[in-house]
Amino acid sequence: MITSWPAPAKLNLFLYITGRRADGYHNLQTLFQFLDYGDQLQITPDSSGRVTLTTPVEGVAHDDNLMVRAALLLRQAALAQRRLPADAGAQIAIEKRLPMGGGLGGGSSDAATVLVALNHLWGAGFSLETLAELGIRLGADVPVFVRGFAAFAQGVGEQLQPADPAEKWYLVAHPGVSVPTPLVFNDPQLTRDTPVRSLAALLSTPFHNDCEAVVRKRFREVDELVSWLLEYAPSRLTGTGACVFAEFDTESAARQVLELAPKWVCGFVARGVNVSPLHRTLSGL
Numbered sequence: 001m002i003t004s005w006p007a008p009a010k011l012n013l014f015l016y017i018t019g020r021r022a023d024g025y026h027n028l029q030t031l032f033q034f035l036d037y038g039d040q041l042q043i044t045p046d047s048s049g050r051v052t053l054t055t056p057v058e059g060v061a062h063d064d065n066l067m068v069r070a071a072l073l074l075r076q077a078a079l080a081q082r083r084l085p086a087d088a089g090a091q092i093a094i095e096k097r098l099p100m101g102g103g104l105g106g107g108s109s110d111a112a113t114v115l116v117a118l119n120h121l122w123g124a125g126f127s128l129e130t131l132a133e134l135g136i137r138l139g140a141d142v143p144v145f146v147r148g149f150a151a152f153a154q155g156v157g158e159q160l161q162p163a164d165p166a167e168k169w170y171l172v173a174h175p176g177v178s179v180p181t182p183l184v185f186n187d188p189q190l191t192r193d194t195p196v197r198s199l200a201a202l203l204s205t206p207f208h209n210d211c212e213a214v215v216r217k218r219f220r221e222v223d224e225l226v227s228w229l230l231e232y233a234p235s236r237l238t239g240t241g242a243c244v245f246a247e248f249d250t251e252s253a254a255r256q257v258l259e260l261a262p263k264w265v266c267g268f269v270a271r272g273v274n275v276s277p278l279h280r281t282l283s284g285l
């Protein structure tokens with residue numbers, strides 16, 4: 001039985017904010033692609049009737065952890081439909097590689113991996129569509145990780161349309177500061193009136209992230225990192241930051257620039273992939 005499951009990172013190859021809803025959330029048009037790099041989860045089903053995270057994630061209480069919340073949500077939905085015995089439980093351990101609050105979707109990806117893996121291990125039999133509907137309750141980015149295909153997303157990220165962007169190599173760099181997502185979405189200077197465009201129109205326009213200007217203005221470290229990377233390659237913010245990515249045609253070109261990175265920059269090189277490593281694992285079972 002496979003017990004090790006990938007929870008890949010995502011990049012927002014472009015991100016436009018097209019409006020603000022009555023509930024305060026923002027409507028987006030964004031292009032998601034996965035990276036062949038991320039966290040790794042060990043998931044062992046058992047008959048304890050409990051869900052336990054055996055490797056604490058620093059700064060996140062056990063019961064608040066999105067992995068625990070995802071497992072309990074799935075358990076509750078499956079018990080309600082008599083798809084699981086009452087004593088179904090699981091132990092989860094994580095090897096955390098993705099920086100928290102980095103714009104790489106780590107917490108959402110961890111949650112999605114728990115939903116997909118436990119659905120399989122428990123034999124609950126929910127479709128990916130149903131798991132994505134459960135996942136949106138945990139975070140706007142969970143559905144794209146559950147569905148597992150690179151996607152053009154609209155709404156708050158839940159309306160997904162498969163997409164096939166070029167699978168480039170990326171240098172992903174963290175400037176050592178964390179950028180709280182609500183701070184960006186509450187910034188009065190945030191561009192939130194970009195016109196809604198078709199995917200074809202967006203693909204034929206240079207990619208851009210509407211959050212980048214306010215994040216660069218508020219966080220000097222992000223500003224310096226983008227300026228530095230732009231000397232070598234097209235570079236942008238992912239999500240609401242703090243991570244920035246630069247795109248290359250080859251792995252070696254990306255690695256050469258990483259070697260030149262200033263000491264305060266933490267980075268890695270990874271390939272963009274249009275099928276999630278999680279779903280590759282699942283289809284190989």
Ligand SMILES: C[C@](O)(CO)[C@H](O)COP(=O)(O)OP(=O)(O)OC[C@H]1O[C@@H](n2ccc(N)nc2=O)[C@H](O)[C@@H]1O
Pocket residue numbers: 012024025026027028030103108139140141155156157181182185238239240
């Ligand atoms: C911007 C993206 O990174 C794009 O991938 C994500 O949609 C953000 O997803 P996330 O970090 O999981 O954020 P959430 O935990 O869902 O939301 C955090 C806060 O950001 C704001 N928020 C988030 C998403 C969105 N479409 N509009 C918003 O205004 C809301 O104030 C919300 O309370």
Ligand SMILES: Nc1ncnc2c1ncn2[C@@H]1O[C@H](COP(=O)(O)OP(=O)(O)OP(=O)(O)O)[C@@H](O)[C@H]1O
Pocket residue numbers: 057059060064065066067099100101102103104105106107108110111141181239240241
């Ligand atoms: N398993 C988890 N891993 C990381 N963060 C978690 C987890 N569970 C809960 N969280 C909480 O979620 C917050 C956001 O973490 P995450 O790494 O998903 O941010 P992000 O990469 O900025 O996501 P996004 O790109 O969706 O904005 C963390 O600061 C943390 O408090």
